[in-house]
Amino acid sequence: MLLEIMEVAGFVYYYTWFIWPFAFVFALGNGIKEVIETKKVYNKGLIGAGIALLFILAGIALPDLRS
Numbered sequence: 001m002l003l004e005i006m007e008v009a010g011f012v013y014y015y016t017w018f019i020w021p022f023a024f025v026f027a028l029g030n031g032i033k034e035v036i037e038t039k040k041v042y043n044k045g046l047i048g049a050g051i052a053l054l055f056i057l058a059g060i061a062l063p064d065l066r067s
Helices: 002-015 020-038 044-066
Strands: none
Touching (some): 020 044
């Protein structure tokens, strides 16, 4: 199940590779800013950064998953 999710995320990454680095940086910056301001660890910015990082790593690892 997890490998199938990673494979789909990898294919999505190949067609939208130019979006994910910017999404990761901006979401991480927004999440860190929100942590500093509100002192809450759980926020949408850090979740978005995690999802963007998942897509980036899935795109990098896709050739190894297919073999």
